[in-house]
Amino acid sequence: MEEAQHQTKRQKREIYRSSHKTEDGSAELPRKKFYRQRAHANPFSDHLLVYPESPASMDWSEYYPAFVQSQQASAAAPSEELSSGVTSTTNSMTKRVEVADIGCGFGGLLVALAPRMPDTLLVGMEIRTQVTQFVQDRIKALRNQNPENGEYQNIACLRANTMKFLPNFFDKSQLSKIFLCFPDPHFKARKHKARIVSTTLNSEYAYVMRPGGIVYTITDVEDLHNWMVRHFEAHPSFERLSKEEETADECVQVMQDETEEGKKVTRNNGNKYTACFRRLEDPPWP
Known part of the structure; x- marks a missing residue:
């Protein structure tokens, strides 16, 4: 009985994805209930991923x-x-991609930043299959709804495990902004190695970021916030922005208010902890 119900739901999802267009030809925005997915994915698993051998081979x-x-x-x-x-x-x-939203979720940040940064290419990178498909369908729908003004042409989403393959996609000093919004906190100490911020990963962020570029972080978990601040401040390639600089940065406000997780935290009257870090110039070779 349960198997039959499961098959029915799966069939509904397939039917929906193949025919969610209105009669006038403009795509409808996708609905999350047809893109069911577990909340988290193990970044250490061998997922079936397609990734370029190097940034030069990325199409x-x-x-x-x-x-x-x-x-x-x-x-x-x-x-x-x-x-x-x-x-x-x-x-x-x-143009080259300049902004990466790592763990982009359902794409709220990408959609909000697209009209604010019309001349910049932004990419969302998400490890979960169904969530990636949702964002891709969402972007297609928004493009179809705005054919004349060309909005949302500057955003895209792809499935990737950035903990393993970030340098495969981006050249040295290519990115000007990286967003790490409400990442998985991995509360247990034995799971801390799976956190998206670490000494090793921060070196990869430094490699793909240009001097003066900004890493944006936000979470509703204070312990994770302190962890990210501690690791970025300890890295010689980054310095933390002052609160005045954060307040003046429009992207910080968008990150707080436009992401799906940010809206959820607001509804639940929770706290949001933000911290931004500037990529420093590399010291001269001796």
Whole structure:
């Protein structure tokens, strides 16, 4: 009986995803109930992930089609396909991704920042399959609802385990902003190694961030907040922003108010702990 009910729910999800469009052709925003997923995923598990060998082999064109520039490949290329003088077409990006929302959840931050940063490419990186699909469908729907003004063309979401593969996606000093919003607190001491902030991971953030770039953190768990502050302040590549600088940064307010978790904490009258850290210039080589 339970198995039959489960199959029915699964069938409903499949039917919904294949036909959630309105009669006028504009996509409807997806509904979360059709994208059921556990709240957390083990970052140490061997998930079935596709990731580039290096940033140079990462094809961003499928995620940001409005920022693709077609180029004609030379017919003098050594491949057999081109030896007869046939010209092939390759795609290159007119902009590079500059902002990463690590553990983007259901995409609230991406959607809120998109119109505020229209000339910047933002990417959400999420390890959970169904949640990633929800954000991708949400972005497609928003693009279809705003075809004339071109809004939401500058945001995208992909499935990734950033604890393992962050440098596979981004070159050194590529990013100007990294958001770590309401990450899994991993309360048990034996689980602290799975926290998204650590000495090793902070070095990876420093590698992909340009000098002057900002790492934004927010959580409703004070112990995790103290953990993140302690580890970033101990890292030689970062310094903490003052409260005045945080208050003046529009992204901090968006992070507090527009993420799904932030809204939930507000409804529950909970506390939000924020801290931002600036990427410092590397010291000169001796």
